[in-house]
Structure formats: C-alpha cells, structure tokens
Amino acid sequence: MHRPVDAVMLARRAASFTRRSIKADSKRAGLRLAVSMLDLTTLEGADSPELARALCRKAIQPIPQPIDPPVPSVAAVCVYPRLVPVVREALLGTDVKTASVATSFPSGQVPIDTRLAETEAALAAGADEIDMVISRGAFLAGRFDEVAAEVRAVKDVCGDAHLKVILETGELGTPDNIRRCADLVIEAATQGADVPDGAVFVKTSTGKVSPAATMPSVLLLLEAVRDHFRATGVRIGVKPAGGIRKSKAALHLLVMVRETVGPDWLCPQLFRIGASSLLDDLARQLLWTSRGHYAAMHDVAVT
Amino acid sequence: MSRLEVVKTGKLWIGGDWPRSESGATFVVENGKGETVARCALASRKDAREAVEAARAGLPAWRDATATLRGQVLYRAAEMLESRADEFTASLCDGGEGLAAARREVERSVDRLVMLAGWCDKIHQIIGCQNAVAGPYHNFTIPQACGVVVTFCPASPALLGMITLVGAAMATGNAVVAVVPRAAAMTGVLLGEVLAVSDVPKGAVNCLTGDIEPLLEPLGGHREVAVMVSSGLGKAARTTLRLAASDGIRRVHTIPWTGTDWEDDGETCSPWFLEQFVEFKTLWHPSGV
Numbered sequence: 148m149h150r151p152v153d154a155v156m157l158a159r160r161a162a163s164f165t166r167r168s169i170k171a172d173s174k175r176a177g178l179r180l181a182v183s184m185l186d187l188t189t190l191e192g193a194d195s196p197e198l199a200r201a202l203c204r205k206a207i208q209p210i211p212q213p214i215d216p217p218v219p220s221v222a223a224v225c226v227y228p229r230l231v232p233v234v235r236e237a238l239l240g241t242d243v244k245t246a247s248v249a250t251s252f253p254s255g256q257v258p259i260d261t262r263l264a265e266t267e268a269a270l271a272a273g274a275d276e277i278d279m280v281i282s283r284g285a286f287l288a289g290r291f292d293e294v295a296a297e298v299r300a301v302k303d304v305c306g307d308a309h310l311k312v313i314l315e316t317g318e319l320g321t322p323d324n325i326r327r328c329a330d331l332v333i334e335a336a337t338q339g340a341d342v343p344d345g346a347v348f349v350k351t352s353t354g355k356v357s358p359a360a361t362m363p364s365v366l367l368l369l370e371a372v373r374d375h376f377r378a379t380g381v382r383i384g385v386k387p388a389g390g391i392r393k394s395k396a397a398l399h400l401l402v403m404v405r406e407t408v409g410p411d412w413l414c415p416q417l418f419r420i421g422a423s424s425l426l427d428d429l430a431r432q433l434l435w436t437s438r439g440h441y442a443a444m445h446d447v448a449v450t
Numbered sequence: 451m452s453r454l455e456v457v458k459t460g461k462l463w464i465g466g467d468w469p470r471s472e473s474g475a476t477f478v479v480e481n482g483k484g485e486t487v488a489r490c491a492l493a494s495r496k497d498a499r500e501a502v503e504a505a506r507a508g509l510p511a512w513r514d515a516t517a518t519l520r521g522q523v524l525y526r527a528a529e530m531l532e533s534r535a536d537e538f539t540a541s542l543c544d545g546g547e548g549l550a551a552a553r554r555e556v557e558r559s560v561d562r563l564v565m566l567a568g569w570c571d572k573i574h575q576i577i578g579c580q581n582a583v584a585g586p587y588h589n590f591t592i593p594q595a596c597g598v599v600v601t602f603c604p605a606s607p608a609l610l611g612m613i614t615l616v617g618a619a620m621a622t623g624n625a626v627v628a629v630v631p632r633a634a635a636m637t638g639v640l641l642g643e644v645l646a647v648s649d650v651p652k653g654a655v656n657c658l659t660g661d662i663e664p665l666l667e668p669l670g671g672h673r674e675v676a677v678m679v680s681s682g683l684g685k686a687a688r689t690t691l692r693l694a695a696s697d698g699i700r701r702v703h704t705i706p707w708t709g710t711d712w713e714d715d716g717e718t719c720s721p722w723f724l725e726q727f728v729e730f731k732t733l734w735h736p737s738g739v
Contacts, residue, residue, distance in 0.1 A: 440671030440697065441499060444506065 150330070150374070152322040152367065161362035164403040174398070175436050180413060181397040182209055182429050185221035186246055186386065186421045190253075190354065196233045199226055203237035210430045210447065214437040221426065222415040223276060227252070228269040235273035246311075247274035250301060253315075253353035255280040259297055266304045276309040277301070278421075280353060283318045286328055294328075295335035302336050302347070311348035311386055311419075312336060316364040317356040325364055329371035333383055337375075345416040348384035354421065359389025365400060369407040382411065388421025394432040397425060460490035460635055460659060462497055463642035465504030466652030472496045477660060479636050481544040490635045493658035495668040501627045501656040502672045505598045508653020509625040513595045515651070517571035517623075524567035524620060527648035532560045534644060538609055541637045545608055558713060559613045565719045566617040573622060576721045577728070588735040593728035595623030596701070597676035600669050602662055602691075604682040604705075608634035610712045612641055615679055615705070616655060618718075622727040624677070626655045627669065631682070635659040663687060670694030670702075677727060681705040701726070 169177055187206045189198065206221045223244035224234050235245045247269040250262035266277055279301050285293040302310055312332045316325045329349050336347040349368045352359035365387045372383045385408075387400060397420060404412050412418050430447040460479065461468040470476075475492035493501075512520070531538070535556045542552035574593055581589040599619040604611035612628060619626045630638030642657040658665065666687055669675060671694040678695060680688065680703070688704060695702050703726050712718060 440668075440694070441502070441673060443673035443698075446673055 149323075149327055152326050154322045154363075157322055157363050157366060161366045161403070164362065164406065165399045167399075167402050169398050169402070175433070177398045177401055178394060178429055178433050178436070179216075179219060180401060181394070181420060182221060182426065182433075183219040184415045184418055184420050185426055185429075186223045186225045186388070186419045187221045187426060188225040188354070188388070188421050188423050190225070190227060190248060194227065194230060196230065199224075199230045199233045200237045202226075203234055203243070205426065206243050207238070207241050209426055210433060212434065212446070214433060218430075218433055222419055225276075225278060225421065228265060228272060228274070231269055231272040231274050244275040244309075245273060246276035246278060247272070248278045248280075248353075249274075250277075250279040250297075252278070252280050252313075253355040255282050256284070259300065262297070263300060263304055266301055270305065270308055274308065276311060277305050278311045278313060278350060280313045280315065281328070281332065283315050286319070286324075286331075291331055295331055298332055298335040299338060307346075309346050309348065309384075310336060311350045311384070313350045313353055313388075314368075315353055315356055316351045316361075316367075317358045317389075322363065322367060325367045326371060329368050330375075333371060333375050337379070337381055337383070342381055344382035345384045348386045348419065350386040350388055350419075350421065352387075352389035352421075354389035357390070360387035360391055360421075362399065362403065366403060366407065369404060369412075372412075373408045376408070382417055384417045384419065385412070386419040386421055391420055391422045392424050392428060394425075394428050397429065457486065458488045458636075460488050460639040462491045462493055462501075462659065463639075463646065463655070463657040464497065464501045464653075465508065465656065466646070469497075471660075472500070475660075477632060477635075479544070479632070482546050487544045488636050490632075490639065490659050492660035493629070493665060495664060497658055498627075498629075498665045498668045499672065501658055502598060502600075502669065502674050504653040504656050505625040505627050506653075506674050508651055508656075509595075509597060511651035512620070512625055512654035513623040515623075517574070520621065520623065521567045521570035523649045524563055524570060524617065527645055527650070528560050528563035528567060530644045530648050531556070531563060531641075534640070535560070538637065538640060541640055542608060545606075545633060545637065555607055555610050559609045562610065562613050562715070562718065563617055565715065566614075566621045569621045569719065569721070569724060573721055573724055573728075577725050578730075581732070583734075586737050588737050589732065590735070591730050591732045593622070593725070594731050596727060596729050597624060598627065598674055599624040599677040599679065599727060600627045600629065600675050602629050602678070602680035602683060603631070603634060603638065604712075605631045605633040606682075607712050608637040609641065611681060612638060614712060614718045615681065616641075618724050619677075619679075619727050620650075620655065622724055624727055625653065627675075628655065628657045629662055629665055629669070630657060630659045631662055632660060663690075666690045667694045671697065673698050673700075675700060677701045677703065679703040679705055679726065681707065 225246040249266040251257040434442040471491040473494040601615040
C-alpha cells in the first residue's frame with residue numbers, strides 16, 4: 148500500500164526537531180550516544196591500509212585525551228571490501244563492527260551476479276555488516292519488482308550478517324518516492340524469514356550524492372520504520388549518512404528518533420550515523436563540555 | 451519635509467557574513483554630545499567561538515595565497531580606505547577626536563596599510579636567512595604564518611591601532627579575529643566593510659565589537675588561536691588572558707604603545723614587530739643536486 152506524503156508538513160515537522168534546547172547533562176549524554184552510534188566511514192579511491200588502521204584506532208578510542216566519564220567506541224568502521232581484512236584485524240578483540248559497502252557501491256550499475264559476488268567476497272573477508280545500494284534506475288523506471296528481488300537476493304547472501312540498504316534519497320526525487328522506496332525495501336528484506344531486531348537497516352545515502360541525509364528524508368525513513376513496527380512488531384534500523392558534520396546536526400537526529408519511533412531506537416543496534424568528520428566535531432564538543440575550552444582540530448583529528 | 455533619520459546598525463563580521471550577535475545584545479554608540487550615532491552588536495562568547503572557527507576555515511585561502519597577491523589585497527584595502535576617508539574621519543570625530551587629528555589619523559592609517567602591503571613579499575628576505583652549515587647542504591630558515599591571530603584593539607587611536615595590529619597579522623599571512631572595544635566599535639565596523647570589498651578571502655579577517663573582558667577567556671582558551679596581541683588591557687585582563695592561553699604553546703603579546711607611539715612608522719612597521727606574527731621553519735636541502 149502506498150502512503151502519500153504531505154511534503155510541506157514533512158518539511159515543517161522535520162525542521163521542528165532542530166528547535167529543541169539541549170544543554171548540560173542532556174547534551175553530554177547525547178554527544179556520547181552519538182559517538183556510540185557512529186559508522187566511521189572512509190570510501191575513497193585513495194584509501195590505504197594505513198589510513199584504515201588509523202581510522203580503526205580512532206574508532207576504538209575516539210578522543211586521545213582522557214575525559215570523565217570515558218567516551219565510548221564507535222559502532223562500526225565502514226570501508227570498501229578490499230580493506231575489510233585490514234579493518235577486521237585492527238578491530239580484533241573490540242566491540243566495534245566491521246562494515247563493508249558492496250553491490251557495486253555507489254551507483255549499483257552492474258549486473259546482479261557481479262553485485263552478489265562482491266557481497267559474498269566482502270562477507271568471506273570478514274565483514275559483520277553489509278551496506279548495499281539499490282538500483283535507483285530500476286526504481287525510478289517503475290520496476291519495483293526488480294528492486295525488491297535484488298534486496299531479497301542480497302539479504303539471502305548476507306545470512307546472519309546485518310544488511311543496510313542504501314536508498315540514495317537524493318536521487319529519488321520526491322518525498323513520495325522516498326517513502327514508497329523505504330516501504331518496498333523493508334517489505335522485501337523482511338519477507339519470508341524471521342528478521343531479528345536491527346538485522347535490517349534502511350540508510351539514506353551513499354555520501355556521494357547531494358543532497359544526502361536531510362532531516363526530511365531521515366524522517367521519512369523513521370516513519371516507514373515506525374509504521375512497519377506497528378504492523379509487524381519487527382524493529383528495522385535507520386542510518387542517515389552523508390553531510391552530517393556537526394554535533395548539533397547529530398543531536399537533531401537523536402531528537403527526531405526519540406520523537407518519531409521512540410526511545411527503543413536510541414541505541415547503536417537500531418540507529419547509526421554514517422560519517423567521517425562528524426567524530427572530530429563530537430570530540431571537540433565533548434572536550435569543551437568536560438574542560439571548558441575549545442579544542443583545536445589538530446587536538447582531535449587523526450586522519 | 452521632515453525625515454526620519456536612518457541610523458546604521460553596526461554588525462559583527464564573521465566568516466564573510468554580517469550577523470547580529472547570537473545573544474541578540476546590542477549597545478548604543480554615542481558621540482561627544484550624547485546623541486545616538488549607531489547601535490552596535492555586542493559580541494558574546496559564542497560569537498567569539500564562531501569567529502575563531504571562521505578564521506580557521508578562512509586561514510588556508512589567505513595563508514596560501516602568494517605573498518604578492520596578499521600585498522595587492524592590502525594595497526586595495528588602502529585604496530578603499532582612502533576613498534572612504536570622510537566617513538572614517540566622521541567616525542573618529544564621533545569618538546571624541548578633533549577634526550584635524552581625525553584627518554591626520556585616517557591619512558596615517560592609509561599610509562600604514564600601504565607600508566604593510568609592501569612588507570608582504572619582503573618580510574621573508576629580511577627575517578629569514580640561509581644558514582651556514584658544516585656539510586653539503588643548503589639550510590634555510592623561513593618565516594611562516596602562525597595561524598589564527600586574535601587582536602585586542604585599542605580604544606585609541608581607534609583606526610590606526612586596529613590597522614596596525616590587523617594589518618601586521620595579515621601581512622604575515624595569518625587569519626585574524628579583531629576584537630574592538632565599545633569606544634572604537636563603529637570604526638571597527640567600517641574597517642571591516644573596507645576589507646570586505648578588498649578581495650580578502652571569507653573568514654580571513656573577522657571583527658567582534660563590544661566588551662573585551664567577557665571574551666578574554668573564550669578566545670584565550672580556544673586552542674585554535676595561535677597568537678593573541680593586546681593593546682590597552684588592564685593588568686587583571688592581561689593575567690586572565692595569559693592564564694586562559696596557558697594550555698598549550700601559544701603566544702600572548704602585549705603592545706606597550708600609547709598615544710603618539712602609534713604614529714612611529716619605524717616601530718610599528720618594523721620587521722621585528724611583524725616577527726611576532728610568524729613561526730620559523732628550518733629546511734635542509736642537499737646542495738649540488
């Protein structure tokens with residue numbers, strides 16, 4: 148069933164979450180929570196094993212300076228399949244997960260067999276989580292069955308590994324399309340089998356297209372997830388990614404999660420934030436809240 | 451027909467934008483007769499942080515520009531200043547200066563800026579050097595911009611003081627956050643407007659107006675700030691600034707000049723004054739290669 152979206156009210160509702168005053172203890176708690184939900188990401192052609200290792204060190208200990216209470220590790224490190232073995236080794240013995248993009252990220256414009264083979268390779272290399280892209284071309288051409296089938300196929304290949312499905316909301320055009328696509332993906336990924344809470348995520352963007360994780364697009368995904376939970380009792384995760392660079396934006400997202408799907412989703416099992424430079428800003432804000440003065444970028448940035 | 455006078459609002463200059471203070475606070479600038487000249491934004495702690503962030507973001511564009519280009523930009527600023535000389539003179543008169551003295555200060559300020567513009571591509575030769583070393587190497591010591599410089603500008607001379615401190619920091623390639631006290635606020639705003647139309651990159655210079663005291667800790671404590679120069683601060687304020695800046699290897703300079711000291715080109719445009727805004731880097735290079 149397609150649920151039409153009122154674009155004007157969507158924008159107003161999404162904007163309303165940015166007007167909360169979050170200070171002192173709430174802010175400190177929110178910043179730590181945001182760190183624990185991060186998928187620390189690097190997806191560049193120039194990525195090297197050394198850079199991936201540096202990112203992993205940062206993922207495990209986001210702030211080199213000791214502050215009280217300690218800052219949690221991030222949720223996962225997200226890389227291209229080639230770097231999965233490096234990341235896996237660097238994260239051994241920690242709770243930080245290894246995530247890999249697959250299925251011909253970021254465009255998805257290759258035959259399905261190749262995309263499935265890439266997913267298998269990433270899993271064989273040790274990825275705990277797969278971030279897949281859908282065929283936006285097929286979706287926009289109205290070939291919904293094709294999109295559903297590819298999501299289903301990748302989910303089957305993933306088995307117990309968690310699957311995050313990237314909609315690339317910036318390419319879908321309208322709020323109606325985003326909502327329709329989210330419903331379609333959730334339906335396809337949960338079809339048939341029993342899906343544990345948080346085994347499937349819907350993710351806004353690859354980070355390669357602008358606009359990426361805008362507040363309205365994330366709200367649409369949250370609403371789709373909320374409606375799915377009300378209908379089936381299954382909790383789907385949500386991951387905004389792309390363009391989230393400031394702590395304030397991360398806190399806005401947390402407010403939106405809390406007020407749309409409820410407090411259950413305020414954990415790394417059900418909500419992730421895909422970002423890279425955001426961690427530096429979170430670290431600076433955390434240092435500010437604990438020490439009373441602002442850190443320089445060179446105090447916190449490793450990569 | 452009588453007309454309602456349109457009074458100018460002095461705003462902050464942060465990252466190339468002209469925002470009001472985040473706090474919404476303003477203060478009234480009066481002339482010697484107690485008439486309202488303008489309302490001016492009163493910069494808050496958060497404005498100070500924003501200004502430092504903007505300066506850090508604007509730094510690469512200014513620092514990495516060629517020395518020649520920086521000189522041209524400063525010279526352009528001098529041209530713009532000259533063309534608005536009457537406005538600056540009036541602003542200085544509002545601050546209590548006599549007409550003749552105000553005119554002289556504006557002229558000196560234009561000349562000062564031209565002089566500093568000239569230093570942009572010459573300072574390296576004067577304070578840099580080639581060192582004699584025992585081995586087949588060239589060894590150079592070259593000056594580099596420190597990074598973000600905060601200048602606490604004097605209330606008097608309002609224009610010449612600000613031009614000298616901001617100009618010296620700019621000439622050496624630094625990004626600047628200028629903090630201008632209430633008494634000099636409108637002159638500071640005008641100077642911002644001059645720089646804004648002189649091809650200075652966004653954020654390379656930022657201007658905060660209002661009370662200095664509440665900004666000492668947030669600016670001094672911000673670790674992105676590399677150098678602080680102050681003029682006209684009391685002993686307690688200087689101590690506050692030094693304490694705030696003590697977390698890290700950062701410089702705090704106190705400018706001792708008062709009154710006519712500012713008119714001394716030999717002192718104020720000396721390479722040893724500009725040296726306060728640079729760091730030295732030493733390079734080894736094999737010779738005969």
